[in-house]
Amino acid sequence: MDFALSDTERAIRDTARDFITREVMPLEQELLRRERAHRPGLEPDELRELQLKARAFGFWGLATPEAYGGMDLPAVTQSLIWTELGRSYVPFRFGGEADNILFRANEEQQREFLIPTIEGERRSCFAITEPGAGSDAANIRFSARRDGDDWVLNGEKTFITGGNEADFAIVIAVTDREKGARNGGATAFLVDRAMGWRSEFIQTMGEGGPAALVFDDVRVPHRNILGEPGQGFALAMEWIGKGRYTIPSHAVGIAERALRMAIDYATTRQTFGRPIGDNQAIQWMIADSETELEAARWLILRAAWTVDQGMDPRHASSMAKLYGAGMVNRVVDRVLQIHGGMGYTRELPVERWYRQVRLYRIFEGTDEMQRLIIARDLLRGYTRLGGHLA
Numbered sequence: 001m002d003f004a005l006s007d008t009e010r011a012i013r014d015t016a017r018d019f020i021t022r023e024v025m026p027l028e029q030e031l032l033r034r035e036r037a038h039r040p041g042l043e044p045d046e047l048r049e050l051q052l053k054a055r056a057f058g059f060w061g062l063a064t065p066e067a068y069g070g071m072d073l074p075a076v077t078q079s080l081i082w083t084e085l086g087r088s089y090v091p092f093r094f095g096g097e098a099d100n101i102l103f104r105a106n107e108e109q110q111r112e113f114l115i116p117t118i119e120g121e122r123r124s125c126f127a128i129t130e131p132g133a134g135s136d137a138a139n140i141r142f143s144a145r146r147d148g149d150d151w152v153l154n155g156e157k158t159f160i161t162g163g164n165e166a167d168f169a170i171v172i173a174v175t176d177r178e179k180g181a182r183n184g185g186a187t188a189f190l191v192d193r194a195m196g197w198r199s200e201f202i203q204t205m206g207e208g209g210p211a212a213l214v215f216d217d218v219r220v221p222h223r224n225i226l227g228e229p230g231q232g233f234a235l236a237m238e239w240i241g242k243g244r245y246t247i248p249s250h251a252v253g254i255a256e257r258a259l260r261m262a263i264d265y266a267t268t269r270q271t272f273g274r275p276i277g278d279n280q281a282i283q284w285m286i287a288d289s290e291t292e293l294e295a296a297r298w299l300i301l302r303a304a305w306t307v308d309q310g311m312d313p314r315h316a317s318s319m320a321k322l323y324g325a326g327m328v329n330r331v332v333d334r335v336l337q338i339h340g341g342m343g344y345t346r347e348l349p350v351e352r353w354y355r356q357v358r359l360y361r362i363f364e365g366t367d368e369m370q371r372l373i374i375a376r377d378l379l380r381g382y383t384r385l386g387g388h389l390a
């Protein structure tokens with residue numbers, strides 16, 4: 001068994017780290033200043049400029065096939081890079097990406113939606129959640145009714161990341177209520193904002209915010225169906241599946257950076273005439289955090305490795321998402337505690353992480369949904385105890 005990174009994995013990881021350290025981290029203090037003034041921490045044109053700089057560095061389209069100008073990196077390497085991205089709280093991500101399911105688009109749709117998204121000229125959002133259907137996604141009610149060569153879309157989607165800024169939405173709608181969403185009754189549509197949907201900003205405890213998307217008799221041509229009619233639910237699950245190892249990979253980067261801050265603080269902050277790190281109470285918080293971080297790291301890399309082996313990654317990914325999301329919440333909470341009152345202020349990024357990572361236990365499948373999947377896999381015998389080593 002070899003736990004080492006290959007030379008290539010290490011080289012790519014280190015180059016990403018260099019870029020983030022040199023180009024992204026210097027923006028951190030300004031980001032906190034802007035957010036304290038209730039302004040966006042990073043403007044879209046600043047993000048774009050950074051992404052183009054990274055492109056010159058060779059980082060463009062981590063998951064995008066080479067035929068589309070991307071790097072087409074294995075999942076393990078992508079996971080390592082998402083961890084590097086997590087080290088900075090500037091919401092930077094590499095450019096040249098598109099939603100994984102947009103690659104299912106036909107040639108005409110690729111020209112209209114996929115290529116401009118990869119190039120950063122158009123922005124997408126993905127919408128399945130509704131006010132009445134989140135975890136229970138198969139219960140969506142948002143409808144699409146056929147009318148000649150068009151479909152007429154009605155309903156509301158909620159909590160849609162990027163929905164305020166998107167030029168078009170990938171929307172999952174019910175096209176056959178009899179069949180039900182899970183059994184071929186849902187379809188994915190590519191819907192330009194110009195076709196008539198509107199978005200409403202939703203305030204959250206995090207910086208920025210998702211949107212509600214409102215569709216009121218929005219006419220969409222039949223040619224805007226993504227994939228096949230009836231394939232919507234399967235495409236949605238494919239979209240969600242990707243985040244199950246990238247989200248916790250990001251969490252590992254956050255937890256590492258936060259824990260580093262806590263260790264530095266524990267060795268310099270003095271109470272009762274000695275550093276707080278001399279106290280067992282503080283040492284245990286550091287020890288528990290490091291142990292959980294290490295456990296999460298391997299669980300996540302194993303999930304990514306499973307993707308690269310062409311094995312079904314769902315069980316491993318659910319464990320990675322569940323544990324990684326919980327881990328980063330516990331670590332950031334301890335890091336805040338170690339910083340005392342300073343941790344609670346907006347001078348430091350700790351309270352920002354605290355607000356940010358709470359979401360990781362909710363979106364793209366809550367903790368409870370991950371547990372449900374893991375237990376169901378075992379109870380129904382889809383997965384053996386011991387995983388691929390069994």
Ligand SMILES: Cc1cc2nc3c(=O)[nH]c(=O)nc-3n(C[C@H](O)[C@H](O)[C@H](O)COP(=O)(O)OP(=O)(O)OC[C@H]3O[C@@H](n4cnc5c(N)ncnc54)[C@H](O)[C@@H]3O)c2cc1C
Pocket residue numbers: 126127128129133134135136158159160161162204210359362363364365366367368369372
């Ligand atoms: C900031 C943000 C961004 C998001 N981005 C997107 C996006 O881009 N696109 C998109 O489509 N959606 C998005 N979502 C939606 C997100 O995926 C849902 O919020 C999530 O799936 C949970 O659904 P819900 O909020 O309706 O909670 P519910 O499904 O109502 O669940 C409420 C609680 O009950 C628990 N629960 C539900 N059923 C069970 C059960 N059977 N057993 C045990 N516990 C259960 C849940 O785990 C949760 O704790 C986003 C959400 C947020 C907050």
